[in-house]
Amino acid sequence: MHIRAAASIALAATTALAGSLLVTTPASAASHQGGLHLGKIQYDSPGKDTRTNGSLNAEWVDIHNNGKSKLQLKGYKLKDNTGYTYTFGSYTIGAGKTVKVHTGKGKNTSGHVYWNRGSYVWNNTGDKARLIKPSGKLQDSCSWSKSDKGVKNCH
Template sequence: MRIRYALTASAATAAAAALGLAAAVPAQAAEYSSALKIKGVQYDAPGRDSNKCSGGNTKNEYLTIKNYSKTATVNLKGYKVKDAAGNTFTFKNSHTLQPGDYASLRGGRGTDSDAKNVVYRQNCNFIWNNDKDTIYLYKPSGSRADVHAYTKKANDRDGNGYITYHG
């Protein structure tokens, strides 16, 4: 007769920590309990980078945030997007996402539109690095909703400057 011992997740974590076996988990490996997640990022705007407010291409650099809930409507007001260098954008206005809906947060200046699913940062500087960066999405409470690190070489196999995360 074989006796099997079950080790609960909390006991396994405690045992690993006690033995010093806890390893650093890559930022993108963690899953957070949030309906809103980063669907994808156009981190490298097509064409030659120009952050001029008139005629530049910062509006072509964008982050897509999607409501993955099947039932909950979520308001983006108070959510924050941040990069590894600490550049931060806070959604100051109401922008409601129905289940399955998305919004593109674009660089540059423009008029926000629920109908067109677009919010502008009202800043003509690029936020995402073209070689590597980390994208953080925070809930209004300050807790993390989602995070993804990328490198051009490892994550953008076709080299088009766009990376998809949660399908």
């Protein structure tokens, strides 16, 4: 009788643990759902790396808002492994919209902002892009290696 009771308790505990794992896994997996995240990254601009403004602007990071409301990005930062940092000024991204952060120089418009750098940021052989909230907390990150062939789809 005691063995059956112990087995029943163990089974109940195992079932409760499995149930709690099933409940928490979708919640953590959904952290990018309904929010701001890194999308596609063109870390190796097509052609030779000539450092022309056109070549620099062909290196970019998409940041996507898949939430249901617009977001103010002022103070958000985009950072690489070296510590190069782009900080958003006042910029509102609409619900379901994407903003492309170009490395080179240009005039910010709806959907496009410019880092205004004269040299490349993202390493072709491997790097990690980090999207950081104004509070300093990591919002999202995306890594790649040489095998990704110049473009990385993060989500």
